[in-house]
Amino acid sequence: MRKNVRAASFLACIGLAAAIAVFASGCGKSADSGKTVIEMLQYKPEAVDIFDAFEEEFNATHDDIELRIDSPNDATTVLKTKLIREEYPDIIGIGGDITYSNFLDADLFMDISDYEGLADIKESYLAINKNLEFVPKEGVYAIPYMANAAGILYNKDMFEEHGWEIPTTWEEFIALCEEIQEAGILPLYLGFRDTWTCLAPWNAIAVDLAPADICRQVNSGTATFSEAYREVAEKTKALLEYAEPAPVSYSYNDACTAFARGESAMYTIGSYAVPQIQSVNPDMNIDSFVFPASSNADENLLNSGNDLEFMVMAACEHKEAAYEVLNFLYQDENIQKYLDDQGAVPCKKGDFELPSVLDGMKEYIIEGKSADYQDHYYPSEMAVDAMIQTYLLDESENALDTFLTRFDTDWVRYNRDVIRKLQDYLEEHPEAAEQGGTEE
Numbered sequence: 001m002r003k004n005v006r007a008a009s010f011l012a013c014i015g016l017a018a019a020i021a022v023f024a025s026g027c028g029k030s031a032d033s034g035k036t037v038i039e040m041l042q043y044k045p046e047a048v049d050i051f052d053a054f055e056e057e058f059n060a061t062h063d064d065i066e067l068r069i070d071s072p073n074d075a076t077t078v079l080k081t082k083l084i085r086e087e088y089p090d091i092i093g094i095g096g097d098i099t100y101s102n103f104l105d106a107d108l109f110m111d112i113s114d115y116e117g118l119a120d121i122k123e124s125y126l127a128i129n130k131n132l133e134f135v136p137k138e139g140v141y142a143i144p145y146m147a148n149a150a151g152i153l154y155n156k157d158m159f160e161e162h163g164w165e166i167p168t169t170w171e172e173f174i175a176l177c178e179e180i181q182e183a184g185i186l187p188l189y190l191g192f193r194d195t196w197t198c199l200a201p202w203n204a205i206a207v208d209l210a211p212a213d214i215c216r217q218v219n220s221g222t223a224t225f226s227e228a229y230r231e232v233a234e235k236t237k238a239l240l241e242y243a244e245p246a247p248v249s250y251s252y253n254d255a256c257t258a259f260a261r262g263e264s265a266m267y268t269i270g271s272y273a274v275p276q277i278q279s280v281n282p283d284m285n286i287d288s289f290v291f292p293a294s295s296n297a298d299e300n301l302l303n304s305g306n307d308l309e310f311m312v313m314a315a316c317e318h319k320e321a322a323y324e325v326l327n328f329l330y331q332d333e334n335i336q337k338y339l340d341d342q343g344a345v346p347c348k349k350g351d352f353e354l355p356s357v358l359d360g361m362k363e364y365i366i367e368g369k370s371a372d373y374q375d376h377y378y379p380s381e382m383a384v385d386a387m388i389q390t391y392l393l394d395e396s397e398n399a400l401d402t403f404l405t406r407f408d409t410d411w412v413r414y415n416r417d418v419i420r421k422l423q424d425y426l427e428e429h430p431e432a433a434e435q436g437g438t439e440e
Helices: 003-015 045-061 077-084 096-107 116-118 124-133 158-163 170-181 195-209 215-221 229-240 252-260 273-280 319-329 332-342 355-366 382-392 399-414 416-428 431-433
Strands: 036-042 065-070 089-094 143-147 153-156 286-289 306-312
Touching: 003 355, 003 382, 036 077, 036 319, 045 065, 045 158, 045 319, 045 332, 065 170, 065 319, 077 089, 089 096, 089 319, 096 306, 124 143, 153 273, 170 229, 195 252, 195 382, 215 416, 229 382, 229 399, 252 273, 273 286, 273 355, 286 355, 306 319, 306 431, 319 332, 382 399, 416 431
Parallel strands: 036 065, 036 089
Antiparallel strands: 089 306, 143 306, 153 286
């Protein structure tokens, strides 16, 4: 099939030819028992226990479908290798980032617009996937399952002891940092030795100050990062005044440990860091709040992306059986089981019990006031995390302009094909260009 050739050539071009064990059963094959087999591959090895439990419960309650879930340690590489070999699972579970964009661009996913469960998903998380499309596509190709949340973790006991209030604007946040410093306490820990940690405050600030579709705007030629990211970059660097000396000397683990030991009042990181922090101090009273990067509190958004979402592969021969699996996974009780096990944010509407560390973000989660991580749109080859780290270390007068100019230049270098595809699309669809390059 032409689609399979296109998908295989796309995956081959990104350098994946590893010899990885092949799964025994193929897409949609029937088991010896006569049941329809639905194969699912999901990329979160830390969630293997809950998915094993889901598989067992599903198979115990369904006579005509057998669900087989694989949760390998390097699921993305395994998946890409399987796709090269045209050994398609029926359902995959990955995160909403540029990997999803690449797979979608290769026409690997089924349009699931007719799946009734989409009506139960919060619009903000569905919108994230539309923004991740290199070129606007009609239809829906993913159903978000779980999201994560990033902003600022804080020592709740320390805040209560000193009477510090949660800030809702950038000015209030800076005033809080000043107040904490005056009390002889370090306001922030950053831990920027691991370059990826530089993206934590960057993303949380950017959702308030830059358009959610800024990458699409740049690709369409209607915007530049030099304009859109100037304030983001300035405010990210401003954090250094209130953090540990030489933050690039301290790793993510160092930062988690320091925060756990009460060496700072706040930590600019996502909720995913809580287990690491609690491994050092299980009794620490942690809460969180949305990063208030704007001067207008109403403009604040929760930095939240699709941490896990499901796609039905276009090659799947048993769509109704795949939909039955999705129906099972999206039952309220199973969503709550996942939340209890993994401490995530549900993408489905409903009254779910959230982890206590997200209490300060609950309003934003419930109302869906969120925007995706900007780095979900960055190609890995561009190494934006290292670019940000270099900028933060640059004390020259033109550091900001140098960084922003390089961002624009490198973006074109690493996104030439995507830019060409989008601009060709916009030439063919001028009505989309008038809408900013997007379609409803």
